[in-house]
Amino acid sequence: MLIHARLIADTHFLGRFETSLLLLHRNAVVPWFIVVPDSVETELLDLPRPVREAVLEESAQVATFVQSYFGSSKVNFAAIGNIVPQLHLHVVGRDPGDNCWPAPIWGNLTEDKQYPASECEAICAALVADYGLQRDAGRV
Amino acid sequence: MLIHARLIADTHFLGRFETSLLLLHRNAVVPWFIVVPDSVETELLDLPRPVREAVLEESAQVATFVQSYFGSSKVNFAAIGNIVPQLHLHVVGRDPGDNCWPAPIWGNLTEDKQYPASECEAICAALVADYGLQRDAGRV
Numbered sequence: 631m632l633i634h635a636r637l638i639a640d641t642h643f644l645g646r647f648e649t650s651l652l653l654l655h656r657n658a659v660v661p662w663f664i665v666v667p668d669s670v671e672t673e674l675l676d677l678p679r680p681v682r683e684a685v686l687e688e689s690a691q692v693a694t695f696v697q698s699y700f701g702s703s704k705v706n707f708a709a710i711g712n713i714v715p716q717l718h719l720h721v722v723g724r725d726p727g728d729n730c731w732p733a734p735i736w737g738n739l740t741e742d743k744q745y746p747a748s749e750c751e752a753i754c755a756a757l758v759a760d761y762g763l764q765r766d767a768g769r770v
Numbered sequence: 771m772l773i774h775a776r777l778i779a780d781t782h783f784l785g786r787f788e789t790s791l792l793l794l795h796r797n798a799v800v801p802w803f804i805v806v807p808d809s810v811e812t813e814l815l816d817l818p819r820p821v822r823e824a825v826l827e828e829s830a831q832v833a834t835f836v837q838s839y840f841g842s843s844k845v846n847f848a849a850i851g852n853i854v855p856q857l858h859l860h861v862v863g864r865d866p867g868d869n870c871w872p873a874p875i876w877g878n879l880t881e882d883k884q885y886p887a888s889e890c891e892a893i894c895a896a897l898v899a900d901y902g903l904q905r906d907a908g909r910v
Contacts, residue, residue, distance in 0.1 A: 673833065673844075673845055674847055675826070675829055675830040675833035675834075675845060675847055675861070676830070676833070676834075679823075679827070682826060682830075683819075683823055683826075686815070686822060686823075686826060687819070689815055690815040690816075690822075693813065693815035693816070694815075694816075704813075704851065704852060705813055705815060705849075706848070706849070706850050706851075706852070707814055707815055707848065707849045708846070708847065708848035708849070708850070708874075709845075709846065709847045709848070710846050710848070710874055711844065711846075712844060712846070712864060712871060712872035712873075712874070713872050721815070724852060731852060732852035732853050733852075733876070733877055734848075734850055734852070734874055734876050734877070736873070736874050737873055737874070737878075738877075
């Protein structure tokens with residue numbers, strides 16, 4: 631499966647679900663995951679219904695993880711894709727008082743923080759252990 | 771079904787699907803629809819799966835309508851809810867060159883245009899005729 635160069639540049643690769651890949655945005659200021667369905671369709675709402683439902687279920691797993699692991703009180707979920715045409719879904723943990731609350735994150739984060747490598751690994755391990763993520767299988 | 775006062779203030783009421791109400795944002799600069807599921811859950815990805823699937827199907831109907839009626843080349847779909855806690859889903863028609871392309875619309879629209887009453891009525895009539903919207907049934 632191919633991934634758009636901009637997504638590769640902006641994220642850490644975490645692994646694969648049945649229907650999509652899971653990426654973690656490099657900016658650690660908020661917990662920002664990106665679900666990339668294995669599809670040539672560019673619109674979430676144009677996906678065939680069974681694919682859409684599988685992708686939503688995988689996104690729901692990520693949302694549950696974000697709430698549990700980061701303690702986020704709110705999850706923003708969006709398919710935008712005005713810049714990167716490849717279909718990708720943002721699953722973002724939010725909290726009152728975070729870097730740009732209550733504004734959406736896109737274009738509004740004023741800080742850039744990196745994850746330590748150990749933190750990426752811990753996130754990946756937790757997703758593999760409890761949320762059905764497969765590590766590296768089918769890695770591009 | 772109750773609707774948050776901020777949503778009422780910002781939108782025209784269009785009608786009802788099986789699982790959600792459909793609102794049209796008053797700012798006509800972009801085609802901006804808001805799907806409001808009949809649920810006390812505030813997170814899209816925490817909805818029970820059958821409800822989530824019904825809501826997505828109704829959102830997909832709206833997206834198809836936006837592409838067909840307005841000719842939008844792109845649809846942005848998002849559950850944000852950082853300001854209005856009641857669960858609501860944005861279905862927004864986008865085009866290169868529109869008011870704030872490629873930025874997301876939230877907080878970025880620089881113009882405010884109103885729909886003529888006849889245009890609201892035409893939109894509603896088209897959704898009722900071809901997309902399963904029920905007019906005024908269960909109006910709050």
